[in-house]
Amino acid sequence: MTQSSLPLHTVLQIRDECLCLATQRAARKLARRFDRLFAPLGLTNGQFSMLVALSGQWAPRLGALADFLAMDATTMTAAAKTLEKRGLVQLIADETDARARRPILTEAGRALVAQAVPLWRAEHAKLHAEMTGTDATGLAQILWQLG
Amino acid sequence: MTQSSLPLHTVLQIRDECLCLATQRAARKLARRFDRLFAPLGLTNGQFSMLVALSGQWAPRLGALADFLAMDATTMTAAAKTLEKRGLVQLIADETDARARRPILTEAGRALVAQAVPLWRAEHAKLHAEMTGTDATGLAQILWQLG
DNA sequence: TCATTCTATATTGATATCAAACCAATACAA
DNA sequence: TTGTATTGGTTTGATATCAATATAGAATGA
Numbered sequence: 218m219t220q221s222s223l224p225l226h227t228v229l230q231i232r233d234e235c236l237c238l239a240t241q242r243a244a245r246k247l248a249r250r251f252d253r254l255f256a257p258l259g260l261t262n263g264q265f266s267m268l269v270a271l272s273g274q275w276a277p278r279l280g281a282l283a284d285f286l287a288m289d290a291t292t293m294t295a296a297a298k299t300l301e302k303r304g305l306v307q308l309i310a311d312e313t314d315a316r317a318r319r320p321i322l323t324e325a326g327r328a329l330v331a332q333a334v335p336l337w338r339a340e341h342a343k344l345h346a347e348m349t350g351t352d353a354t355g356l357a358q359i360l361w362q363l364g
Numbered sequence: 365m366t367q368s369s370l371p372l373h374t375v376l377q378i379r380d381e382c383l384c385l386a387t388q389r390a391a392r393k394l395a396r397r398f399d400r401l402f403a404p405l406g407l408t409n410g411q412f413s414m415l416v417a418l419s420g421q422w423a424p425r426l427g428a429l430a431d432f433l434a435m436d437a438t439t440m441t442a443a444a445k446t447l448e449k450r451g452l453v454q455l456i457a458d459e460t461d462a463r464a465r466r467p468i469l470t471e472a473g474r475a476l477v478a479q480a481v482p483l484w485r486a487e488h489a490k491l492h493a494e495m496t497g498t499d500a501t502g503l504a505q506i507l508w509q510l511g
Numbered sequence: 512t513c514a515t516t517c518t519a520t521a522t523t524g525a526t527a528t529c530a531a532a533c534c535a536a537t538a539c540a541a
Numbered sequence: 542t543t544g545t546a547t548t549g550g551t552t553t554g555a556t557a558t559c560a561a562t563a564t565a566g567a568a569t570g571a
Contacts, residue, residue: 222419222469222473222474222475222477222478223416223419223420223477223478223481225420225421227419227481228416228417228419228420229420231413231416231481231484232416232417233501233504233505234488234500234501234504235413235484235488235504236394236488236491236500236503236504236507237394237395237397237398237409237413237488238409238413238433239503239504239505239507239508240387240390240391240394240507241391241394241395241409241410241413242433242434242507242508242511243387243391243434243507243508243510243511244387244388244390244391245433245434245435245436245511245528245529246434246510246511247383247384247387247388247510247511248384248388248528248529249436249528249529250384250511251384252528252529252530253530256530261556261557262384262385262388263388263556263557264556266378266382266384266385266388269370269375269378269379270375270379272369272370272374272375273370273372273375273376274372278519278520279519279520280518280519280520286385286389286392287389287390287392287393288392288557288558288559289392289396289558289559289560290519290520290521290559291520291521291522291523291558291559291560291561292557292558292559293520294520294521294522295521295556295557295558296556296557298521299555299556299557311519314518314519314566314567315519315565315566315567316518316519316520316564316565316566316567317518317519317520317566318519318520322369326369327369328369330369330370331369331370334370334374334378337378337382341381341382341383341384344383348509348510351506353381353383354380354381356383356386356506356510357380357381357382357383357386358380358386359498359503360383360386360387360389360390361386361389361390362495363390363393363394363495363503364389364390364392364393364394364397392558392559395527395558395559396558396559399558399559399560400560403560408526408527410526410527411526425549425550426549426550427548427549427550435527435528435529436528436529436530437529437549437550437551438528438529438530438550438551438552438553439527439528439529440550441550441551441552442526442527442528442551443526443527446525446526446527458549461536461537461548461549462535462536462537463535463536463537463548463549463550464536464548464549464550465549465550
């Protein structure tokens with residue numbers, strides 16, 4: 218009983234060092250946290266990121282947006298469809314390539330992301346405050362590279 | 365057209381600093397990477413983590429395991445069911461509390477996790493090698509706290 | 512031009528994720 | 542000991558995630 222299938226030091230090593238586990242774990246916590254934050258606006262954390270990404274001077278194709286978010290192309294198809302159904306983005310056929318489509322924000326999308334940003338700011342400030350001793354921006358940079 | 369709904373510096377700030385986005389992004393990349401690694405064994409990265417967590421001298425209830433992995437209780441219910449269906453874990457009723465159940469590894473589960481660990485070791489070593497200049501174990505610790 | 516190959520996206524099917532609502536068992540209080 | 546609150550887990554419904562596969566358009570080479 219309670220027989221160890223692995224040497225204990227192996228179990229502890231994976232627990233303490235596995236970057237995949239540590240990242241999935243943090244990702245779940247943060248997703249819950251920001252999903253709840255944006256829930257009053259009917260947004261998830263991922264939808265927020267997507268809308269922000271489309272708020273700059275950039276009109277990427279679906280594939281390029283998927284790459285930017287390190288997300289599978291098929292996930293992007295589904296995510297774009299959800300946002301389109303809600304009227305937050307519009308999918309425009311590319312002028313030169315009939316295969317490609319570019320998601321662009323609608324008025325409603327612009328208005329919603331503008332409402333969401335102050336919430337993000339406040340919550341992110343809290344998060345920073347909880348990370349005493351850690352360089353939050355440096356961490357974001359490292360995570361951006363990771364994987 | 366391509367009209368900015370947000371000040372550009374805001375868009376850039378969120379892109380560069382948002383820990384939620386950065387973490388989700390890294391989590392997707394690592395999940396894909398380790399899912400592919402374990403695919404020949406029919407395991408996902410999350411299933412691997414769960415099996416390893418059950419490989420130590422610990423026989424947690426479902427709720428405690430969910431807490432350990434920072435995962436929602438309902439997700440744990442579903443995940444445990446999948447592992448049970450595959451015969452990798454068995455769900456044992458708690459002796460003192462009729463509500464509680466404890467997942468424990470089966471022989472098959474022990475054998476499979478033993479096969480998976482060397483794959484993890486090799487891949488994780490590669491990952492370390494890609495992170496020149498970063499303290500990987502320190503990063504794992506920070507991520508464990510994060511959220 | 513035509514065939515081949517490549518590229519951008521979509522569809523399907525499986526698991527993962529969480530909120531909301533729920534049920535049953537336990538703990539606690541009057 | 543009954544009534545209430547809490548706790549452990551499950552079900553349902555929505556979105557997220559990705560592999561495998563498909564399709565249509567574009568690019569390329571003979």
